[in-house]
Amino acid sequence: MSRLRYQLIISAVVLFIVECILLLDPITAISHVSNIPYHELTAKLKGQLISSTESNSQLAHLYNESIYIDNGSYQIRPRVVVLPLDVRDVQETVKFASKYQVQFSAKCGGHSAVGYSLNPELVLDMRYFNKTQVIDTVNGIAYIEAGLQWNTIYPALAPFVPVAGTCPHVGVSGFTLGGGYSMLSRSYGLGSDQVIEFDVVLANGDYVHVNNNSYPDLYWALRGGGGGNFGVMTAIKTRVYQSKPIMTSQICWTFEQSLNVLQFYNHWTQSIPKEMTAYGLFFQVPNILQDQFCLTFVYNGDFAEGTRLIEPFLSMNGILSFHKKQTFPEFMKTFSSGTTDIKNRYGIVKSGLVNLGNFNGDFVATIYKYVKNRPSKHSMVIFSHVGGRVREIPLESTAFYRRNAEFTFEFKAIFDRKEEHTTNSKWIEEFYSKVKYNFDGAYVNYIDDKLPNWKSEYYGDFYNRLLEIKRKYDPSNFFNFKQSIGSNYDIAKESSKLIHIDNSNKQSVKSTRDEEIIKRVHLFQKGQVERDIPLLDSLFAIDSQVNIPIGSNNVKGKKQIIDNFASFFDTLVNITEDITSKIEVNNLYAGFSKNISQFNKKGCHVKYRVINWFQFDENLLITEFSALFNLTHVIEQANCKK
Template structure:
């Protein structure tokens, strides 16, 4: 027997040694935890057992490998970073971490707002598993795929999957938390088009999960948050046909901000499904006056939606733009790399997930969120605008309101783990300074009822479990107990 098989047989038991299982495990088949080792971790043995690459602090590429998208977490120093090329590599890492009692962090795009896709133990990075293949009406997508590669890999086939806009975000974290994107009102969240998922669980098994096989885990993977139940290595999505779409933008004077918010929140959640919009409040150093803008994507002509939006606000815009584009070009435009090559839409580097000619920048910020289940009152609108009128020329600060409704709301709150089906819009607060974020979030909390979106994970959030998961919390906790009773996969807000 080679070293990999010996390790799995010893630590994870006969089920893990067998490799892949599509059967729901019986309770008596669950392998026990190994005793605490008495010697130092044998990182060389782990490296020999991987098809991928293990990077340690003494390696030349370590400084780059340990970085996330957000620079404020650069001080975290993992003991090792494993770039896993296969599901078996992930299983090997789990066996090693179990034996050595080493903390495990699962990483793809590294965009976690709280930095929880890294840690001081073993980082299991799935970036090398980034293939995108069309299979009939489905797309089989490796968990390491970046969103720009998801769109590019399907563009030649004239199909896509509803997902986010930031090009370097990983498909895994986005989908596992729900996945709000620019076509979600038309086609649902990313998790809504998930047909199956392949997960490496804490006992090292590689499970295929869908409506019939391991259905509890499949349910949890559709909105239950990344890193809670195992390391996902592959997704199978149902695709939808898409060709050209029309991104558009409408800007108003700041003096009309209250009227714009008032009108947009009435119109946007009930707009035609083919229209998605996001209201942006922004300020920048030296800008003086904050800005207000609605950006959107229409699956057809945008003239009608833009006119309807303007009518709903009752305020004349100062500018507006609209241009029909092929879908891949539209997603580059929405993601901030319009006119650039596919390589340039990646982070710069030579490690998996990066490209030598990449130019997409890292960004330092923190975030908070709400889900609005009812329109903001006049008092809430005034409180929000007041936050921008305080020190607006000091920092880059933003509040983004993304319209929900449409296909998102036609699925029951308990049909998937994502509970916020009746939400009108999500609210994301972004800034580099936590003091402003906390004060702004607190000012809006009375209007939002203790809700939040798990993909905008917030380390300061009180009552986070209920805010993220609502009525689905108890079922998620039962699923966690069934598949990770020893809590191998844990972080400060893990279930």
């Protein structure tokens, strides 16, 4: 062993020992003690508390159903799932989680684009809050509980119709709290605009009825201020409308034809009545595997008048999928098939809002270029046609800031294998970078954890007001996630920490080569956390070797090393790593210490400290990578032994 390498290892080991002596890591302590007395909560519940290690097959199946979310990129197995039967169960769960500082989230439909309805500790599955009925037929008011999804609500409220989503399995809670675009929004406004009263459990466990007279500031915030920020919504009272026969139609074209169709569409949408809406979709038709661009028209009025309005599109050589007089619930029964769902595959979602008249030729040409050349044929672009009544409602009346938009775009990269992440991520990020200048903000219900300046993009000038309300009703920030109101998360800063050199390392950088080595260490970290096999593959030399842990296992050859990483990643649900020391660089060697937290598919939470060191060749490829940690401790945790 060279003298330089020996010095580097000794300094890293000393640093590791000093950290262990001086700091009692609370995360590690929890993994040993696991002192959260869930039996206390179980004793107070009418509903169920199910552990991730449940042995009963029926309960284990229910647990797996409870943690299912649409985007398979964000699968997490929480330690426990609680299925409340009534409001008191929700109150008890919130108070318990607050008392013991347990990470908490509530789940309804599971369509958070980045999985914010899950967390590693406690998830409240609202599925048993499943009652709905029209309670006032004269004024059109319905009661809807928070665990319901729209595919259940539409038939249950007939002959009345709610202002609701087109995706069948989206839950009422997230949809409503984030604003809620509907094919009826141009006629009536957002879903959140219809809510007369929210029933909510606050962070202190209080159960309150929130309306314009009782908690008016919170009532303002809940209508468009985003899900998961202020409390657990258990039910709403909302306006619904008498169902009537309307005009519905869908016409599809090739991607190439869409260029001319959308040029006309841009001008057409500037003069049509608010009763008409036309949603667009670029996708591959599942049953025939052909790329198509489709416009779906809904005219909330006379069938003949609606037909007259879309006549120009009927003569544009498209394929008429349907043209039918029916009620909106009848339309949703056949149209809302889940075509645009990720369906537990891997997904990356981005959004942008386009104002009236900005659906111009350059914008359309860029969309065409990128959807035509998408790496995964599952990927798609969807746009909702809004404006109308949404824009007429005074901006200050609710927390939904982006009322001026005419179109809401959703970009979805969808792919089958984790190994395809890098290619699809590059595609959607590059695509977004080319079209973002057409956007005026983004839509919080298509939340994106890679979005810079997300506070202003989602909430605009209303963010500070929302923050004041948050601090009033949730002073301890109990309801929190990466992009919750009050979060300091900033993707630009996170990327800087991950890939670039932070200030603490600049003093030790003596050359461009040292700087590049530190960058490559951060790229290695990125590859591990994101389980990005192609990225890791690009960092290792052909004849490299890996010692994990040192003294126990030695793997030689790049192919075997990468195969081992892939096998390891396949055992995980998620992994996070935090560098806890300065990255020391000495010639072609680098070393540092870090904390690792991983959740495996057995349902075990594994947490440990590690020392890593690297040796690089002259091309700055990794020739040797080693890790030092307590192997026995890690194996015990990985098998859920405490």
